[in-house]
Amino acid sequence: xxxxxxxxxxxxxxxxxxxxxxxxxxxxxxxxxxxxxxxxxxxxxxxxxxxxxxxxxxxxxxxxxxxxxxxxxxxxxxxxxxxxxxxxxxxxxxxxxxxxxxxxxxxxxxxxxxxxxxxxxxxxxxxxxxxxxxxxxxxxxxxxxxxxxxxxxxxxxxxxxxxxxxxxxxxxxxxxxxxxxxxxxxxxxxxxxxxxxxxxxxxxxxxxxxxxxxxxxxxxxxxxxxxxxxxxxxxxxxxxxxxxxxxxxxxxxxxxxxxxxxxxxxxxxxxxxxxxxxxxxxxxxxxxxxxxxxxxxxxxxxxxxxxxxxxxxxxxxxxxxxxxxxxxxxxxxxxxxxxxxxxxxxxxxxxxxxxxxxxxxxxxxxxxxxxxxxxxxxxxxxxxxxxxxxxxxxxxxxxxxxxxxxxxxxxxxxxxxxxxxxxxxxxxxxxxxxxxxxxxxxxxxxxxxxxxxxxxxxxxxxxxxxxxxxxxxxxxxx
Amino acid sequence: xxxxxxxxxxxxxxxxxxxxxxxxxxxxxxxxxxxxxxxxxxxxxxxxxxxxxxxxxxxxxxxxxxxxxxxxxxxxxxxxxxxxxxxxxxxxxxxxxxxxxxxxxxxxxxxxxxxxxxxxxxxxxxxxxxxxxxxxxxxxxxxxxxxxxxxxxxxxxxxxxxxxxxxxxxxxxxxxxxxxxxxxxxxxxxxxxxxxxxxxxxxxxxxxxxxxxxxxxxxxxxxxxxxxxxxxxxxxxxxxxxxxxxxxxxxxxxxxxxx
Numbered sequence: 164x165x166x167x168x169x170x171x172x173x174x175x176x177x178x179x180x181x182x183x184x185x186x187x188x189x190x191x192x193x194x195x196x197x198x199x200x201x202x203x204x205x206x207x208x209x210x211x212x213x214x215x216x217x218x219x220x221x222x223x224x225x226x227x228x229x230x231x232x233x234x235x236x237x238x239x240x241x242x243x244x245x246x247x248x249x250x251x252x253x254x255x256x257x258x259x260x261x262x263x264x265x266x267x268x269x270x271x272x273x274x275x276x277x278x279x280x281x282x283x284x285x286x287x288x289x290x291x292x293x294x295x296x297x298x299x300x301x302x303x304x305x306x307x308x309x310x311x312x313x314x315x316x317x318x319x320x321x322x323x324x325x326x327x328x329x330x331x332x333x334x335x336x337x338x339x340x341x342x343x344x345x346x347x348x349x350x351x352x353x354x355x356x357x358x359x360x361x362x363x364x365x366x367x368x369x370x371x372x373x374x375x376x377x378x379x380x381x382x383x384x385x386x387x388x389x390x391x392x393x394x395x396x397x398x399x400x401x402x403x404x405x406x407x408x409x410x411x412x413x414x415x416x417x418x419x420x421x422x423x424x425x426x427x428x429x430x431x432x433x434x435x436x437x438x439x440x441x442x443x444x445x446x447x448x449x450x451x452x453x454x455x456x457x458x459x460x461x462x463x464x465x466x467x468x469x470x471x472x473x474x475x476x477x478x479x480x481x482x483x484x485x486x487x488x489x490x491x492x493x494x495x496x497x498x499x500x501x502x503x504x505x506x507x508x509x510x511x512x513x514x515x516x517x518x519x520x521x522x523x524x525x526x527x528x529x530x531x532x533x534x535x536x537x538x539x540x541x542x543x544x545x546x547x548x549x550x551x552x553x554x555x556x557x558x559x560x561x562x563x564x565x566x567x568x569x570x571x572x573x574x575x576x577x578x579x580x581x582x583x584x585x586x587x588x589x590x591x592x593x594x595x596x597x598x599x600x601x602x603x604x605x606x607x608x609x610x611x612x613x614x615x616x617x618x619x620x621x622x623x624x625x626x627x628x629x630x631x632x633x634x635x636x637x638x639x640x641x
Numbered sequence: 642x643x644x645x646x647x648x649x650x651x652x653x654x655x656x657x658x659x660x661x662x663x664x665x666x667x668x669x670x671x672x673x674x675x676x677x678x679x680x681x682x683x684x685x686x687x688x689x690x691x692x693x694x695x696x697x698x699x700x701x702x703x704x705x706x707x708x709x710x711x712x713x714x715x716x717x718x719x720x721x722x723x724x725x726x727x728x729x730x731x732x733x734x735x736x737x738x739x740x741x742x743x744x745x746x747x748x749x750x751x752x753x754x755x756x757x758x759x760x761x762x763x764x765x766x767x768x769x770x771x772x773x774x775x776x777x778x779x780x781x782x783x784x785x786x787x788x789x790x791x792x793x794x795x796x797x798x799x800x801x802x803x804x805x806x807x808x809x810x811x812x813x814x815x816x817x818x819x820x821x822x823x824x825x826x827x828x829x830x831x832x833x834x835x836x837x838x839x840x841x842x843x844x845x846x847x848x849x850x851x852x853x854x855x856x857x858x859x860x861x862x863x864x865x866x867x868x869x870x871x872x873x874x875x876x877x878x879x880x881x882x883x884x885x886x887x888x889x890x891x892x893x894x895x896x897x898x899x900x
Contacts, residue, residue: 587734592695592696594748596722598752607747612738
């Protein structure tokens with residue numbers, strides 16, 4: 164690979180600092196007592212402790228999955244801290260009372276906690292290690308009946324809603340990491356959009372892992388009642404450590420009749436250094452249930468970080484005429500590994516799904532798309548269109564596509580297209596011969612390649628995503 | 642009075658993967674002139690064009706090329722382009738997803754900026770580019786396609802000339818601008834080049850065949866063989882080459898060298 168390309172894709176990680184803050188941590192390791200301790204610290208009701216313990220007992224019987232195209236040393240689950248929370252100095256009554264150290268941390272990350280400074284029109288729930296620090300614009304959202312808060316608050320204030328939907332999309336025994344999450348999840352975001360309400364602003368959660376040896380196990384649950392609409396975005400960063408940290412989240416979405424949920428992720432966890440030391444293991448289960456007729460769930464993800472990414476945001480299209488979408492850009496560099504894609508499960512009639520996946524591999528990285536399109540026996544006239552494109556930068560990296568198609572109804576239409584291309588010397592030379600330097604050239608090539616996905620992101624975040632790809636000059640990044 | 646030399650190539654040698662391809666090229670191009678470089682396959686014509694443009698695959702081993710009195714070879718490829726050196730590629734690369742309009746505007750504004758001129762916003766640029774499209778009889782829908790992706794041979798060549806029209810280079814080298822063109826496309830490309838000629842710029846046509854020279858009359862015709870220019874004449878030489886082939890030129894050259 165040319166040195167120009169090399170230096171362009173190797174931008175330093177800007178979010179790798181550690182915040183010095185006193186933390187309340189539980190002892191390392193996992194057993195029923197730890198789970199009871201976490202549950203007690205969070206003053207949880209008995210049913211939730213039971214839910215955790217059942218998940219834990221099930222998890223003990225499960226095997227770590229090995230089918231994905233990623234390689235890593237065996238994880239010692241007894242060597243992880245399952246709960247770490249910054250110690251509150253006193254009880255918070257407003258945003259201004261958030262620990263100044265935390266406030267500075269998030270300001271440095273571009274996530275101001277003051278509502279007047281916050282991104283206009285975006286409400287943020289801020290998660291630091293295992294707990295939610297604060298949620299902005301809660302009052303304004305409450306006026307239209309929207310509940311947007313940390314998961315812990317939801318358990319306290321809206322237990323009936325949480326109990327009704329928790330684990331209905333991703334059951335505790337769904338897979339190894341989902342079971343682990345169900346046992347030890349600490350916080351996350353909860354969002355409830357009542358019937359007929361169109362959420363007036365973007366909702367967003369910002370995840371930050373700070374403490375070394377801590378795993379982050381957050382839980383997100385979004386319920387969109389009949390005819391409602393919400394657009395939701397999550398962002399993630401972590402400090403640079405030379406050890407690996409585990410992030411095993413579960414996200415559940417439920418869309419009822421005619422409801423629409425748009426869920427976007429800009430994932431920039433620390434990816435490890437250029438030799439593949441350190442970085443986050445991002446083992447995440449995300450699934451949306453299009454429960455109602457004509458409901459719609461759309462996943463958009465820009466995955467640039469993590470040492471290993473293992474996630475398949477999926478849609479179960481249960482209601483007739485339901486629509487599922489998955490738009491993904493996954494960039495891997497150095498020794499990063501990504502095995503990511505989606506599952507579109509068509510159950511209802513006239514259900515439609517679209518998959519657009521763009522993988523960019525550089526350095527020694529390995530980037531795989533893995534996707535399932537399943538058309539059930541009753542899914543008359545179901546339609547899927549999939550497009551999976553890979554781009555290689557240099558000749559030491561890999562790109563793979565693993566499409567699985569299962570069609571159980573002869574009236575279905577399933578299309579799959581795939582391409583592989585390479586940013587080569589000749590493309591850069593062509594740009595150069597027209598006066599355009601390598602930075603702008605690579606940026607234009609990558610943006611062109613990702614265009615179909617970036618157009619799905621909310622405006623501010625499309626810009627952010629472009630920057631995140633780390634392919635612009637330092638000076639031109641605002 | 643003789644005009645100043647735009648391009649002076651002196652004893653230029655270059656190698657690829659350790660094999661010397663250019664073995665001492667001498668060439669002077671003045672403003673207002675049209676040169677044709679002809680020669681058999683593998684004689685080094687395309688290599689010469691790419692070396693002048695700065696393709697990273699070639700290693701310079703000796704000599705120099707002055708552009709407007711400055712060493713071209715010491716500039717980065719993009720600086721050469723900004724200084725007004727243009728290469729129309731024989732095989733333009735495809736850029737999936739990069740729209741032609743955004744590519745053309747970025748190239749145009751970068752070169753304009755380097756010359757201290759105002760950049761154009763998308764609307765202004767669109768007006769500007771429409772004129773050039775008419776000149777080359779290109780369908781405006783072409784702007785919204787990805788750069789060179791799925792273009793026919795003729796469309797690729799016209800896109801190269803379109804870029805030349807937009808960037809207004811002082812010196813343009815057209816590498817096999819005629820290959821793969823039918824007679825109508827050839828005429829359009831040739832007319833485009835003729836319309837872009839001014840007393841201040843110069844054109845070097847690298848070509849196999851005489852037929853392009855029926856439409857663009859060169860002031861000088863050079864024959865290249867084994868990495869050197871071995872004969873220079875006027876437009877009559879091209880007709881003679883068409884009739885007699887290249888062997889006699891090489892024979893003459895060897896005889897001269899032996900003497």
